[in-house]
Amino acid sequence: MSHDGVGLRAVMRSVAFLTAGVLAVPALGGCGSKDPAGRPLAGQDIAVAARAQVADGGTMRWAVDAVPETLNTFQADADATTTRVAQAVLPSMYRLNAAGRPEINSDYLETAEVVDTEPRQVVLYKLNQQAVWSDGREIGAADFAAQWRALSGKDSAYWTARNAGYDRIERIERGSNDLEVKVTFARTYADWRSLFSPLYPKEVMGTPDTFNDGARTKLKVTGGPFTVEKADRKAHEVVLARNPRWWGRPAKLNRIVLRAVPREERSAALAAGTLDLAEIDPADIRRITLASRSGAGSPLRSTAGASASPEDDSKAESPSADASGSADETAAEESASAEESAGGEDSGGDVESGDPEANGAPEAGGAQAAPTIQALEIRKSLEAAFTQLALNGSSGPLADERVRRAVARALDRKKLAEAVLKPLGLPAVPVGSHLALSGQAAYADNSGALGDQDAEEAQALLADAGWVPGGPVEETKKEKAAGPEKGTEKPADEDDGTYIVGEDDGANADTADNKAPTDAELKDGKQQEIQQGGGVPGAYAPRGTAAPAGAPSRPLAKDGKLLTLRFVLPSGPGSSSLHTVADRISRMLVRIGIRTEMKKVPDESYFKDHIAAGEFDLALYSWPASAFPATDARPVYAKPVPAADGSVTVEQNYTRVGTDQVDQLFDQAVATLDQEESRDLVRKADARIWAAAGSIPLYQRPQLTAARENLANAGAFGLATPIYEDMGFLKKGARAAAGPSPS
Structure with a gap:
């Protein structure tokens, strides 16, 4: 579940509240108070270069997870690559800046504003007079109207995945001239800027047949700096070509090839020079670094501050499939590599290139030089998504x-964020909102509505719910099958990947953030000094040693049942970071007497058969952040509604926790044109979502890419929409700005 290229309006993945009256909701910003939105925690890292320094021509080969099933972003099977293609080839009235906030896209719009509110909201779009489709026809009201009719939800023949906002439009008509589009709303809509981004031509939206099937594998008419030359599933690539009718700044590249490359194969492809840009995992960094160390040249360098520190070079976690190998191990490898290669300086950016079409670089006018491992660098940021614990x-x-609140109060979110982000040299700041990220307009840290980590308060909440230490417990079949030795966290069933954390009374449990040594590491019952995961020598005691004060509590029971929560995780090779975080969460819960049954399941069934089906107690997955949370986040936190057949409609609220009050706050936020009022209502909704403890935001997802060092204006885009026409390869002797761009 990669979140590459999150668009103006994030597509919520379907792959990722009972209000406590006793909990105080923090005061929200009012007139004269400091804006709590703050700044993005990390800027873009894209090797920014002026267009004059970028050569004309060349082909950039960019790794993606898959060739998309459809090129229509409004269909249910659209994916991140669909979004990436749409950003490059279709009009968007707005795009996101580095702070994740919408800005007018002057290539398509001169102005867009609300010109009337009574009796109806009316928005007038004044189009760029040069804006045309690739067939030469002007972009105009007919295209806006066709998209509205297709997405309004009134015609079930259109197989649409979402219609939020379009269902509030009453009519669309031509303004005073062909360059004006007048949109009249039947109901006030605060998030009107989210509409028509992307905008498809009427040739796609005009009929159900063209909408449902016509744009799945081809886009004959486009309106961006690039066109779709071909989408070839057999060749595993989508080829985008420079649009000769583009009226804006000409695209620097001739072509962008979006090539489907499995994550485990990307390091080899980068090393071989068959990719120029790829999102990678920590294990890839280790492989690339070791490859560079074994040959001539210096190790892979990071643009985000060259350093031998283990906090500088590591990985980005993938939401449902994290990177193999821990971040700590990766950092250690890189640090060792850097130290061993301390005598060599990286060459900088003067990589000569041969044939621009064959090697993905502009013509250098000299002999061809095959891409080498030393010609790569790591670009990293925090992407527009966050990882949460779902309850x-x-x-x-x-x-x-x-019980949910007790789980939440047991967590040290700062330590969990540090476990993932600190080894990468990225800001290890816990996410304070379900609905926005730091820097976005709606952001405010509302975690105070639930409270900070407090083990005593967590235990008091559990006691109030009837869960107490000790007492008669009915032993289950699974527990009987777990084997004679308990508390070792050895899988009870090697085949299904299930094991219990906190199975004994806690006396022999490990410390919060470290795994116990094996029997081979303990000699004659004496403590062996071990250091791992940031621990200190002497952190482990021999088996049987009495637990010190503050150690794990005795398991809790109620009505003859132990308090055990099913923690479901994906088992794929890219899931290591999730496993690390889950392990730390489980150990934090053991300290208040909660056992966790850890179950690893295949990636392909993780969401469908477990998260969406409700077959879990605890789970880790990520949600993209939206610039329009009143619209896009509502289905994620809406109160589940009973259906006529007795089932429950949860939309995307996989925690099944919701309240009427939260729904009402969303409805009010989307129905006011006062932007400050709308933001305050969104923040109030977030505070109440925190109080209900249905999901606990943990950390903003890291974004890690490997790029050819002479590739400019591409890499880790952070919260911003990529600007495709500026991407390209540096001219010989030119250099990009060092380090992340300011946010």
């Missing part, structure tokens, strides 16, 4: 709000 409130112990 299923539909059944079991977590149906009790007090």
Whole structure:
């Protein structure tokens, strides 16, 4: 579930509240108070270069997860590559800046404003007079109207995945001339800037057949700096070519090839010079660094501050499939590599290139030089998505709000963020909102509505819910099958990947952030000094040693049942970071007496068969952040609604926790044109979502890319929409700006 190229309006993945009256909701910003939105935690890292320094021509080969099933972003099977193609070849009235906020796109719009509010909201778009489709026809009202009719939800023949906002439009008509589009709303809509981004031509939106099937593998008419030359599933690539009718700044590249390359194969492809840009995992950094260390040249360098520190070079986590190999191990490898190669300086950016079409670089006018491992660098930022702990409130112990709040109060979110982000040299700041990220207009840290980590308060909440230490416990079949030795975290069933954390009384449990040594590492019952994961020598005691004060609590029981929560995780090779975070969460829960049954399942069934089906108690997955949370986040936190057949409609609220009050706040936020009022209502909704403890935001997802060092204006885009026409290869002797761009 990569979030590459999150667009203006994030597509919510379907792959990722009971209000406590006793909890105080923090005061929200009012007139004269400091804006709590702040700044982005990390800027873009894209090797910024002026267009004059970028050569004309060349082909950039960019790794993607898959060739998309459809090129229509409004269909259910659209994916991140669909979004990437749409950003490059279709009009967008607005795009996101480095702070994740919408800005007018002057290539398509001169102005867009609300010109009337009574009796109806009316928005007038004044189009760029040069804006035309690739067939030469002017972009105009007919295209806007066709998209509205297709997405309004009134015609079920259109197989649309979403219609939010379009269903509030009453009519669309031509303004005073062909360059004006007048949109009249039946109901006031605060997030009107989210509409028509992307905008498809009427040839796609005009009929159900062209909408449903015509744009799945081809886009004959486009309106961006690039066109779709071909989408070839057999060749595993989508080829975008420079649009000769583009009226804006000419694209620097001749072509962009979006090539489907499995993550485990990307390091080899980068080393071989068959890719120029790829999102990678920490294990890839280790492989690339080791490859560079074994040959001539210096190790892979990071543009985000060259350093031998293990906090500088590591990885980006993938939401449902994290990188193999821990971040700590990766950092250690890189640090060692850097130290061993301390005598060599990186060459900088003067990589000569041969044939621009064959090697993905502009013509250098000299002999061809095959891309080498030393010609790569790491670009890193924080992407427009966050990882959360989801608590299923539909059944079991977590149906009790007090138990959910206890779980939340047991977590040290700062330590969890540090475990993932600190080794990467990225800001290890816990996310304070479900609805926006730092820097975005709606952001405010509302975690105070739930409270900070407090083990005593967590235990008090559990006691109030009837969960107490000790007492008679009915032993289950699974527990009987776990084997004679308990508390070792050895899988009870090697085949299904299930094991219990906190299975014994806690006396022999490990410390919070470290794994216990094996028997081979303990000699004659004496403590062996071990250091791993940031621990200190002497952190482990021999088995049987009495637990010190503050160690894990005795397991809790109620009505003869132990308090055990099912923690479901993906098992794929890219899931290591999620496993690390889950392990630390489990150990934090052991300290308040909660056991976790860890179950690893295949990636392909993780969301469909477990998250969406509600077959979990605890789970880790990520959501993209939206610039329009009143619209886009509502289905994620809406109160589940009983259906006529007795089932429950949850939309994308996989935690099944919601309240009427949260829904009302979303409805109010989307129905006011006062932007400050709308932001305050969104922040109030977020505070109440925190109080209900259905999901706990943990950290903003890291974004890590490997790029040819002479590739400019591409890499880790952070919260911003990529600007495709500026991407390209540096002219010989030119250099990009060092380090991340300011946010």
